[in-house]
Amino acid sequence: MTTHREGHLHLNAFLMSTGHHEASWRLPESDPSFVSTNIAYLQRLAQTAERGKLDSIFFADGPALHRDIGRRPSGTLEPTVVLAAIAAVTQRIGLIATASTTYNDPYNLARRFASVDHVSNGRAGWNIVTTAFVEAARNFGLDEQPAHADRYARAAEFIEVALKLWDSWEDDAEVGDKAAGLWGDSSRVHPIGHVGEHFRVAGALTTPRSPQAHPLLVQAGSSEDGKDLAARFAEAVFTAQQTLEDAQAFYADLKRRAVEWGRDPATVLVLPGIVPVIGATEAEAREKEDELDRLINPEYARVQLAAQLRVDPEELPLDRELPDHLPSEDEIEGAKSRYTLIVNLGRRERLTVRQLIGRLGGGRGHRTFSGTAEQVADAIQDWYDQGAADGFNIMPAVLPSGLEEFVDQVVPILVDRGIFRSEYTGTTLRDHYGLARPANPHTVARLATAEVTR
Amino acid sequence: MTTHREGHLHLNAFLMSTGHHEASWRLPESDPSFVSTNIAYLQRLAQTAERGKLDSIFFADGPALHRDIGRRPSGTLEPTVVLAAIAAVTQRIGLIATASTTYNDPYNLARRFASVDHVSNGRAGWNIVTTAFVEAARNFGLDEQPAHADRYARAAEFIEVALKLWDSWEDDAEVGDKAAGLWGDSSRVHPIGHVGEHFRVAGALTTPRSPQAHPLLVQAGSSEDGKDLAARFAEAVFTAQQTLEDAQAFYADLKRRAVEWGRDPATVLVLPGIVPVIGATEAEAREKEDELDRLINPEYARVQLAAQLRVDPEELPLDRELPDHLPSEDEIEGAKSRYTLIVNLGRRERLTVRQLIGRLGGGRGHRTFSGTAEQVADAIQDWYDQGAADGFNIMPAVLPSGLEEFVDQVVPILVDRGIFRSEYTGTTLRDHYGLARPANPHTVARLATAEVTR
Numbered sequence A, B: 001m002t003t004h005r006e007g008h009l010h011l012n013a014f015l016m017s018t019g020h021h022e023a024s025w026r027l028p029e030s031d032p033s034f035v036s037t038n039i040a041y042l043q044r045l046a047q048t049a050e051r052g053k054l055d056s057i058f059f060a061d062g063p064a065l066h067r068d069i070g071r072r073p074s075g076t077l078e079p080t081v082v083l084a085a086i087a088a089v090t091q092r093i094g095l096i097a098t099a100s101t102t103y104n105d106p107y108n109l110a111r112r113f114a115s116v117d118h119v120s121n122g123r124a125g126w127n128i129v130t131t132a133f134v135e136a137a138r139n140f141g142l143d144e145q146p147a148h149a150d151r152y153a154r155a156a157e158f159i160e161v162a163l164k165l166w167d168s169w170e171d172d173a174e175v176g177d178k179a180a181g182l183w184g185d186s187s188r189v190h191p192i193g194h195v196g197e198h199f200r201v202a203g204a205l206t207t208p209r210s211p212q213a214h215p216l217l218v219q220a221g222s223s224e225d226g227k228d229l230a231a232r233f234a235e236a237v238f239t240a241q242q243t244l245e246d247a248q249a250f251y252a253d254l255k256r257r258a259v260e261w262g263r264d265p266a267t268v269l270v271l272p273g274i275v276p277v278i279g280a281t282e283a284e285a286r287e288k289e290d291e292l293d294r295l296i297n298p299e300y301a302r303v304q305l306a307a308q309l310r311v312d313p314e315e316l317p318l319d320r321e322l323p324d325h326l327p328s329e330d331e332i333e334g335a336k337s338r339y340t341l342i343v344n345l346g347r348r349e350r351l352t353v354r355q356l357i358g359r360l361g362g363g364r365g366h367r368t369f370s371g372t373a374e375q376v377a378d379a380i381q382d383w384y385d386q387g388a389a390d391g392f393n394i395m396p397a398v399l400p401s402g403l404e405e406f407v408d409q410v411v412p413i414l415v416d417r418g419i420f421r422s423e424y425t426g427t428t429l430r431d432h433y434g435l436a437r438p439a440n441p442h443t444v445a446r447l448a449t450a451e452v453t454r
């Protein structure tokens, strides 16, 4: 049973340096130079995604360098800057960037996303995260990251402030009456006067209401607190799910929570990640994936896995299964849901550490799938038809080739099956997702009062 | 006596909605729609400036809506986002945005400017300000703005942190050794471990060292503290100066202070603002300026002047001179130097409040000059030759026409006179300003050690 509203699924390109597979940079096709800082490269990837009429492109982010740069291409630009540079060379594709509610101020960040929405004519989306690594805290005057629950409490208030700021200008605030010398109607601009637990923000935004009014609100982080935040505010939810059953359970749970928050569940789209590896034959695809896995340097991966599991690297011999005693999710103050996913994956399939590292090497916990274009289309449609997804976050193992293959080979199949668009029908990211532009509460209240007093 | 190093002056286009004159939006040529949020309009202005081979474009900024929107076009986008969108459609022109050290975190802001430097291939500049209006403080949890001296103390440490972050990756940190599976050399990335009065920042930047290494450091704010900050760090200084004598004194003072900080004074460029109003004849230019002044609504301007002077609007009758008793600069916690400039201007020329408002309407305290293209070129060359300026911040009274006139009529005269470039000779903003790319202190120290132990 699904709640798809629009009759087609949503596809999003999650872009990351030479691809999501951690060894992708070692392939002959990859350019080992600073791909993450090469804007021409990122602009071309976005244009490829736009050629496929995907809903959007997406960048992850965090304000700290928290991995060993030996392992894989590192070094990311601030993604709202990247989106603005991409906006200038694309017309329709949505532009989603991750930004942390823990290490930003709401006034600055709300303004930045409103600005991206303006420069892209309504294509901005904000992937809301609370950030899960302590290295970020240490770049902002803290010794440890705030507790998981505190981060999520701050996130909720942060979003409330952002929404108020995005509504602080009514759409008709601009008057432009040259004769009278009146440029704007200040009664249509509303200082927000927010006083809360985490924030006090007095004024209106510097930025007039943007084309989408609110940039699309995306959320990633699937702990209990994460799901509640998503159910309350998010319009699209990125999640890592390994099995159909887990994905269905997550999907149903999230839609139910959205209903509890009084929302139409069709306005909360669930988008699991998938790492497709496409070959002319199934065997060719598998061989591609195996070749990538053989290029993983297990030492880096073991050190990172040990950090995620909060054990010593020595406790993870490569050819043994996970140790019996691992922390419970309650003890994890970083990324709770990803922790549980990794432990469950290892235990369920009785993987050795080496095998688990291989499974995580493709998509860091996201589902990997190798096969022909037809099989990839089946894998996507299967979850979509069975109430596990409203669409997918496509995470090519190798870039740019994996995105080109997806756009040129998989998308046409999905279009033929009538479950994906062949052309954009709207201009904004909200249009692509089938979501309305939010009404302005000040305008609504004013018109209601006018109605009553008439 | 001048310290010009390069043999030509520097010209910068300060862009602001329909132009710097507050009544510019009321002219027939102006589009009264949201010009400040119309990225296509801003991109065209930047392309016009690039056609004139100007050094850079520049945007002011502050994180609060602090003026009545009735008065003139209001509503600005976050300028690093704007610069990124402009970078994508220009090749050479420098891109300078203002950002506050009082209402940003150094990690996020350093990263954002490094990112603009990457996406523009080395054209970013940061105009460092401490922000001078209380409305900003109230958007960041404060009731009042921090004291002037505290803002400047924080600014100095903020810049130190930013410099450390920009140097945290050595230029050769990337290895890209596919065979060995080693992407980067982590010994070439240096967590900064900054512990100071205002900031604790542990890590390295997420962003590899950028094309210019350090975005050009620009400073605006000409109080004693402002001049000291500029002398210590700035490579270009924007300033408002009304008379040749004041500008010469400022110029000499700043160069002297730079020497005291152990710097080559030729690497600190002083750029006063000028609001040119260009006509085919002098009379036509004056008539243009008068027409603009007649369109000023004096009530808005009087309210703002009263706030700047910290008196009641009633104490400023339009047809009287400034009152005798006004605060001393010491009592001003906002913008000290601009306060003094305005009071001095009113007193020196014995202007009525109405006349003073007219003089400020063009450039808010920057020098206005109306005349033929030849006369504007003379005005520029005069200050340049007489040790009052290394170049100018061009602030067209009306946009886009004022910028087009400047580029098409004044620039060719300056080129003919041999004091301005006819072509860009480099690709980065530092190249345009004749400034070297900073060496990386870690690399320098490492090579020095290698030298000693060899």
Ligand SMILES: Cc1cc2nc3c(=O)[nH]c(=O)nc-3n(C[C@H](O)[C@H](O)[C@H](O)COP(=O)(O)O)c2cc1C
Binding pocket: A059, A060, A061, A062, A098, A100, A129, A130, A131, A132, A148, A220, A221, A222, A223, A224, A225, A226, A227, A238, A239, A240, A273, A334, A335, A336, A337, A338, A393
């Ligand atoms: C597709 C996807 C992308 C994500 N991107 C980021 C990211 O860019 N930065 C980040 O801090 N967290 C990101 N997260 C979320 C973190 O993994 C982490 O979940 C979050 O901070 C807290 O998660 P929790 O609710 O499971 O504890 C992402 C999650 C998913 C599913």
Ligand SMILES: Cc1cc2nc3c(=O)[nH]c(=O)nc-3n(C[C@H](O)[C@H](O)[C@H](O)COP(=O)(O)O)c2cc1C
Binding pocket: B059, B060, B061, B062, B098, B100, B129, B130, B131, B132, B148, B220, B221, B222, B223, B224, B225, B226, B227, B238, B239, B240, B273, B334, B335, B336, B337, B338, B393
């Ligand atoms: C050309 C120019 C541009 C400026 N732009 C800004 C700006 O965009 N935002 C801002 O807060 N201050 C800006 N200032 C500086 C303020 O006017 C103010 O001077 C500063 O915050 C403190 O100045 P003080 O050192 O004179 O007290 C600018 C100054 C000049 C000369």
